Amino acid sequence: MNWPDSLHSLAPWIADVLVILGVSIMTLGVYGAIRMPDVYTKLHGASKSVFLGVFSLIAASAFTGEREIILRGILIGLALLLTTPIAAHVIGRAAYLEKEGMRTPGAVDESGQLVADGLRDRRRQATALLWPERVSREEQEQRQPT
Amino acid sequence: MHETVFYVAAVWMAGLLAVGVIMVIRARTALTRILWLDVLTLLLTAFLILYADTQRSGYYLDAALILALLSFISTIAAARYHSEGKVFS
Numbered sequence A: 001m002n003w004p005d006s007l008h009s010l011a012p013w014i015a016d017v018l019v020i021l022g023v024s025i026m027t028l029g030v031y032g033a034i035r036m037p038d039v040y041t042k043l044h045g046a047s048k049s050v051f052l053g054v055f056s057l058i059a060a061s062a063f064t065g066e067r068e069i070i071l072r073g074i075l076i077g078l079a080l081l082l083t084t085p086i087a088a089h090v091i092g093r094a095a096y097l098e099k100e101g102m103r104t105p106g107a108v109d110e111s112g113q114l115v116a117d118g119l120r121d122r123r124r125q126a127t128a129l130l131w132p133e134r135v136s137r138e139e140q141e142q143r144q145p146t
Numbered sequence B: 001m002h003e004t005v006f007y008v009a010a011v012w013m014a015g016l017l018a019v020g021v022i023m024v025i026r027a028r029t030a031l032t033r034i035l036w037l038d039v040l041t042l043l044l045t046a047f048l049i050l051y052a053d054t055q056r057s058g059y060y061l062d063a064a065l066i067l068a069l070l071s072f073i074s075t076i077a078a079a080r081y082h083s084e085g086k087v088f089s
Helices: A005-035 A039-064 A067-097 A117-130 A132-143 B002-026 B030-055 B059-084
Strands: none
Touching (some): A005 A039, A005 B002, A039 A067, A067 B059, B002 B030
């Protein structure tokens, strides 16, 4: 490639920085997917962070300067950019259809079906802390049928 | 020096792959297992990209591309079959 000399000597260092960044982002994503309590929050770490790490590694591989690696890297990046959000959406939709409970403390569920029973009180406390008017509205809605 | 960074990153990625396999085995629900399989294929893609960089050849990236596309199809099929009982509506 016809880069100027300073850029040419700088390229491996940029590749190193991008590799370290990508590996650390992927490690954080895997740790988040282990740590998070239910499927909905696990999806954050599993889809977004890990995909960002792969994207950074692809950007690092572009600095090797070989044309076949760069072109195939662009293809992999485009394929992952299109497919990862769809896969995450399908997993989340499956969890919603199965009525998997939300185990995150303070989870606010608009459909009112997913919050696990043991955590309803903690969720109500957190909701009252954040949005007092929402709790009163929910209580009014619960009182109406009786 | 620059090669070393790539090799250390590949070894680190192999460790992340081991963690992913352990979490696939230890997953409590089937959806969590599907999610971890998705993560596992992404990690394998990243490992192949790093290995292709160290070897300076693009042939490993073909495998990475096919793995990414196949993991997409298999994740959608497994999740839809698990939730709705059928893959194609």
